[in-house]
Amino acid sequence: MHELSIAMSIVDMAQEEAERRNVRVEAVHLELGALSGVVKEALLFSFEIACDGTPLEGSRLVVKDVPIEVYCPACNLPKILASMQWFCCPDCGAQTAEVIHGKELVITALELKQ
Amino acid sequence: MSHEPRLLEVRKNVLKQNDVIARALRDRFRSQGTYVISLVSSPGAGKTTFLEKTLTLLRPHCRVAALVGDLATENDAIRLARSGAPVRQITTGTLCHLEAAMVEHSLNDWNLGQLDLLFIENVGNLVCPASYDLGEDLRLVLLSVTEGEDKPLKYPTIFNSADAAVITKIDLAAAVEFDDLTANANIQAVRPGMSVFKVSAKTGEGMDAFLQFLAQKHARSSQKTTV
Numbered sequence A: 001m002h003e004l005s006i007a008m009s010i011v012d013m014a015q016e017e018a019e020r021r022n023v024r025v026e027a028v029h030l031e032l033g034a035l036s037g038v039v040k041e042a043l044l045f046s047f048e049i050a051c052d053g054t055p056l057e058g059s060r061l062v063v064k065d066v067p068i069e070v071y072c073p074a075c076n077l078p079k080i081l082a083s084m085q086w087f088c089c090p091d092c093g094a095q096t097a098e099v100i101h102g103k104e105l106v107i108t109a110l111e112l113k114q
Numbered sequence B: 001m002s003h004e005p006r007l008l009e010v011r012k013n014v015l016k017q018n019d020v021i022a023r024a025l026r027d028r029f030r031s032q033g034t035y036v037i038s039l040v041s042s043p044g045a046g047k048t049t050f051l052e053k054t055l056t057l058l059r060p061h062c063r064v065a066a067l068v069g070d071l072a073t074e075n076d077a078i079r080l081a082r083s084g085a086p087v088r089q090i091t092t093g094t095l096c097h098l099e100a101a102m103v104e105h106s107l108n109d110w111n112l113g114q115l116d117l118l119f120i121e122n123v124g125n126l127v128c129p130a131s132y133d134l135g136e137d138l139r140l141v142l143l144s145v146t147e148g149e150d151k152p153l154k155y156p157t158i159f160n161s162a163d164a165a166v167i168t169k170i171d172l173a174a175a176v177e178f179d180d181l182t183a184n185a186n187i188q189a190v191r192p193g194m195s196v197f198k199v200s201a202k203t204g205e206g207m208d209a210f211l212q213f214l215a216q217k218h219a220r221s222s223q224k225t226t227v
């Protein structure tokens, strides 16, 4: 399980950003791709532990799931995969390995304490 | 009374540190002419045996070496050293995967200019290694016939992140009623177009085809570097 070390990186990065801007963090917003290799439940659980004893203690992790988007060569369009066990266009069935989105593991915003 | 939450936009890639190191490693490998292959699999898939066979077969023809990641023991490194190739252990302690910084660190005093091929054996794990770029040119995912045909469907992320698949222990295929067509279809489902090799490190079956593929990939990448 590598989610704990990832959670610790998230806390470190968020804290660094918060200190630099002199703000206090209520929640960290994260984009999490279905192909990131990170398990959401494990990450949420790890985040709480990683926050313990830091200025982020008690803050939340708000995860936005990013589905897998592939490029369909037959339709010549980006498409959202219906299942990650089936890398083919949901409309025409053409197989494709060209991933556009879904590998994200990105802090997008800090929600500030009012 | 409800407030709109105050959001401060940041956009920071959580794995940026790893990716920066991986990119630097890749540049370093390219400039030294070293082609790098990483191996991922679940524990017990026969990764070390396959790598030992590969190193032994390659050693008369080119300069090869291996880095091997392991939680605590040095058993794998000792086994691989029997091939005669230089082998170095990366002990990860509690960490379930290799990161680019560990590879960088363990290569510090290596003269890459004297190496044609470098293999990096990841820790046995089909989940965590998917997230970390190690600067490799080619990622191999291994599955043994004893693990069953549905492994790719259970771990689509790691199969999707790999460039080629190696089915190991095919000398046992008949005994475990391994269904070759289904396995291949499942691999293609999660990674269309992926090259698949069936090998037995024990009997040597299928090793030629794999080594030819590797030689082609290596040749193509050297052309790219010199052009």
Ligand SMILES: [Zn+2]
Pocket: A072, A073, A074, A075, A076, A089, A090, A091, A092, A093, A094
């Ligand atoms: Zn289509």
